Amino acid sequence: SQKIEQNSEALNIQEGKTATLTCNYTNYSPAYLQWYRQDPGRGPVFLLLIRENEKEKRKERLKVTFDTTLKQSLFHITASQPADSATYLCALMMDSSYKLIFGSGTRLLVRP
């Protein structure tokens, strides 16, 4: 069956450290992978998009990798801040589609 797995346990780290979140998928061949941030009571906010032919993408303190062999994406936040505390969602999109298929998200808590 098709699955997208994100760590359901919250990730709890100290301010200043690098947060690494994982997104694994099975039985999908996505053309794009997107990461979104969601705060309580709000809609998701787009962060980064990476294409299947790209290995890595960066934006300020954020970095995403995409390994289509391992079927995995890693999302890194360097020099983390308490304001980075939120739920982070990965989402896949197939080449011939427009649907975003979301994982269930990982909650990140950055302690001051």
Next chain:
Amino acid sequence: GAGVSQSPRYKVAKRGQDVALRCDPISGHVSLFWYQQALGQGPEFLTYFQNEAQLDKSGLPSDRFFAERPEGSVSTLKIQRTQQEDSAVYLCASSLARYNEQFFGPGTRLTVL
């Protein structure tokens, strides 16, 4: 500029009532999506519009769910004869084109008693 807005933000309905949820997308955005989000889960796709055309409604859970976007801008998601399992947050998103990043509204939290 204005983002995606949704109304109402909260809706409480008695089982069996009909509800209508509104989405105002970003002006000029061709693509509009509706998602359903259960507590602790990621959003799940319901339906997709390109301008006024509903190109995909495969995610709608039952024929009690109906969506429209008659003039290619504002969209309404209607749920008839609401059931308790319809309780969720309903998110609307718009994008310039179907492969672009999606801009989400704040959602409507529907509670069916």
